[in-house]
Amino acid sequence: MADQAFVTLATNDSYAKGAMVLGQSLRNHKTSKKLVAMIGPHVSDPCRAVLRRIYDEVRLVDVLDSGDTAHLAMLKRPDLGVTFTKLHCWSLTHYSKCVFMDADTLVVSNVDELFDREELSAAPDPGWPDCFNSGVFVFRPSKETHGKLLQYCTEHGSFDGGDQGVLNGFFNDWATKDISKHLPFIYNLGSIAMYTYAPAFKQFGSNAKVVHFLGAMKPWSYTYDTQTNTVRGDVHASSAHPSFLLNWWNTFKQQVLPMMQQEYGDKPFHSGCEAAPAQPPMSSMERKQKWEQGQADYLGVDSFDNIQKKLDAFLK
Numbered sequence: 001m002a003d004q005a006f007v008t009l010a011t012n013d014s015y016a017k018g019a020m021v022l023g024q025s026l027r028n029h030k031t032s033k034k035l036v037a038m039i040g041p042h043v044s045d046p047c048r049a050v051l052r053r054i055y056d057e058v059r060l061v062d063v064l065d066s067g068d069t070a071h072l073a074m075l076k077r078p079d080l081g082v083t084f085t086k087l088h089c090w091s092l093t094h095y096s097k098c099v100f101m102d103a104d105t106l107v108v109s110n111v112d113e114l115f116d117r118e119e120l121s122a123a124p125d126p127g128w129p130d131c132f133n134s135g136v137f138v139f140r141p142s143k144e145t146h147g148k149l150l151q152y153c154t155e156h157g158s159f160d161g162g163d164q165g166v167l168n169g170f171f172n173d174w175a176t177k178d179i180s181k182h183l184p185f186i187y188n189l190g191s192i193a194m195y196t197y198a199p200a201f202k203q204f205g206s207n208a209k210v211v212h213f214l215g216a217m218k219p220w221s222y223t224y225d226t227q228t229n230t231v232r233g234d235v236h237a238s239s240a241h242p243s244f245l246l247n248w249w250n251t252f253k254q255q256v257l258p259m260m261q262q263e264y265g266d267k268p269f270h271s272g273c274e275a276a277p278a279q280p281p282m283s284s285m286e287r288k289q290k291w292e293q294g295q296a297d298y299l300g301v302d303s304f305d306n307i308q309k310k311l312d313a314f315l316k
Contacts, residue, residue, distance in 0.1 A: 003096045004033050004115050005056070007089045010103050011040035011082060016047040017220045017272075018103035020256045021248055023054040025107040028251070032112055034095070038088060046263040053259055061088045073150040080153055083163040087153070090139065090146035101210070102135040104218050106248050109209040111187065114138055120171040121181040123188035125164070126196065126214075130175040134164040135212045136188040190214045194241045201241075211244045219248040220272055226253070227275045 006026055010016040016039065023035050035055040039048060041062050051058045063074045063084040074084055089100050099114045101107075114121070119140045122132035139145075149170055158165035168174070174181060185193070189208045192215060194201040213219055222233035222245065231245050249272075257271055282290075 001032075001096075001115075002034065003094070005036045005092070005095045005098050006031065006033055007036045007038065007092065007098045007100045008103050009038045009040075009061075009086050009089070009100075010043055010047075010051070011085065012042045013044050013047050014218070014220055015103040016043050016051060017252070017256070018218065020047075020050055020054055020259075021219070021251050022101060022103055022105055022107065023051070024251055024255050027054065028255075029107055029110040031110065033099075033115065036092060036095075036098070038085070040085060046260065046267065046269070049263040050256070050259045054256075059092075061085055063088075069147050069150050073154045076154045077157060079161070080158060080166070083158060083166055084150065084153065086163045087146065087149050087166070090141050090149060091143065092141040093143055095141055097138070097140050099136065099138050100134075102212065104213045105135055105188070106211045106213070106219075106244065106251075107209070108211060108244075108247065111209050114183070114187065117183065118181065120167070120174060121183055122174070123183040123185050126185075126190040126193040131164070131168045132171075132174050132182075133188050133190060133212070134167050135190075135214075136183070136210055137167070138183075186210070188212050191241060191244065205241075211241075211247075213244075213248075219245055219252075222249070222272065224249040224253060224273045225275065226273050 008019045008022055010019040019037050023037065026035060034057065036057045036059065037051045037055040038059050038061045039051065041060065043051075048058060063070050063081060070084055070088075074081065089098065092098060097115055099111075115138070117138040120132075120137055122134065122137035125131045125133040149166070152170045153166055156169055159169060186204065186207050186209050188210055189205070190212050194205065217233075222231045225232050231242070231249055253273055257273060260269065260271065
């Protein structure tokens with residue numbers, strides 16, 4: 001339907017890269033919905049241009065220029081500036097229903113069926129399941145709801161300092177009132193849960209539809225080695241599963257990066273893609289020590305695929 005849309009938010013160029021990959025992943029999985037990117041004033045012109053090539057609508061949102069209600073709320077609670085910006089999704093009243101997705105999420109399957117749900121539908125947060133995670137949620141844009149949310153922000157603030165605390169406070173009956181508004185966890189698979197409950201990830205992880213890269217380490221925090229098609233960086237500092245990281249980077253390299261190169265032209269920019277200098281091969285003893293220290297190269301030579309190939313060759 002033309003009046004339904006997926007919505008995301010990027011406040012800087014790093015999150016804009018995330019939004020580009022998210023939008024492209026929605027396109028790759030044949031969504032029939034419109035795509036909307038809300039952006040902050042710090043997103044550069046080349047990044048805005050790439051977003052316009054992927055999204056149907058790119059809307060600049062700045063809480064200080066968004067009308068009296070938000071302006072007055074901001075003056076009272078400047079600490080919640082980014083939260084106010086995200087709440088602008090309720091002002092997209094030319095759409096009847098939307099699904100908000102954080103820019104650090106990745107779609108791995110078509111999720112248009114989310115539009116069969118009602119406001120406010122969301123998946124439980126892995127850290128506190130009686131709260132929903134605000135990385136993916138179904139909502140109905142409404143000027144009235146927008147105003148009430150800003151008023152709630154001003155009067156009550158946020159118990160976690162961000163939008164998730166505000167939204168859980170405002171939609172405070174989510175945990176108990178209507179189970180149909182509880183999205184299955186596969187629609188917001190918090191990457192941290194892949195390791196905290198590994199048996200469940202092994203059982204259900206292949207059904208994932210949306211992956212959420214929670215935590216400080218985002219996919220764009222790594223470096224993608226164009227020679228070996230592997231991700232470089234301290235995977236132990238991240239909660240992200242290697243296969244999902246590679247999925248993100250493959251989408252970026254193959255589909256997003258060519259658009260960025262066209263829009264940036266001769267201007268320098270950090271893509272995160274580079275060929276690593278040749279390294280001397282690690283000795284068997286060094287690899288053994290790395291394994292014993294829990295530092296196997298999960299994204300490279302010690303990846304599951306490489307281990308499987310060696311096992312197959314040995315068994316033959």
